[in-house]
Structure formats: structure tokens, C-alpha cells
Amino acid sequence: MRSKTESAEELLRGIETAKQQNEYHFAKDLKMLLEAYPKTSKKDYLALIRGLIDKYTAQETATVHAVLMRKCQSGDIDAIRLWMDIEKESSSGAAEVNIVDSI
Numbered sequence: 001m002r003s004k005t006e007s008a009e010e011l012l013r014g015i016e017t018a019k020q021q022n023e024y025h026f027a028k029d030l031k032m033l034l035e036a037y038p039k040t041s042k043k044d045y046l047a048l049i050r051g052l053i054d055k056y057t058a059q060e061t062a063t064v065h066a067v068l069m070r071k072c073q074s075g076d077i078d079a080i081r082l083w084m085d086i087e088k089e090s091s092s093g094a095a096e097v098n099i100v101d102s103i
Contacts, residue, residue, distance in 0.1 A: 007036070008041070032048075033052070
């Protein structure tokens with residue numbers, strides 16, 4: 001029988017593998033959290049939640065980056081300015097980007 005820590009580490013490895021393979025299944029991940037809850041310590045459970053947050057935010061960031069790049073390549077001046085601002089901030093160490101959806 002595995003310990004709580006070993007089980008949590010195995011689940012974290014699974015999250016990382018799914019992230020690398022671009023497997024995003026919200027219901028499956030929520031079910032995993034539900035099943036893991038009684039079997040893991042608070043610390044390990046929080047690590048699982050942080051792993052899932054990382055997994056899904058990495059996908060969102062990659063999606064936004066891809067859209068921005070397509071707009072830049074098509075000659076969208078606003079997108080190019082935004083890209084230049086992001087590059088300037090990331091090279092200065094202040095890599096916070098605020099994306100505002102204006103309608």
C-alpha cells in the first residue's frame with residue numbers, strides 16, 4: 001500500500017504529464033481531486049490544486065500568445081505594440097501583463 005505522500009506525488013506526475021501532452025479534461029481533473037481528498041494530507045492536496053492551476057494557466061497563456069502572434073504576423077499594429085510592450089517589460093524583469101477585453 002502506498003503512503004499518502006507517494007499517492008500525491010504520483011498524481012502530481014500525472015498532472016505534469018497531462019500538461020506536457022496538452023490533455024485538458026476539466027471533469028476528469030475535478031474527479032481526481034474529489035477522489036484524492038480523503039486520501040491525501042492537506043499539504044499534498046494543496047500541491048495537487050496548485051499543479052492543476054499551473055496546468056490550466058499554462059494552456060491559457062499559450063493560447064493567448066498564439067493568438068497575439070497570429071495578429072502580429074497579419075500586421076495588426078495594436079497587437080505589435082502590445083507584443084513590444086510585453087517584450088520590454090519581460091526584459092526589464094517586470095513581466096506582468098494585463099489583457100483587457102474591450103467591447
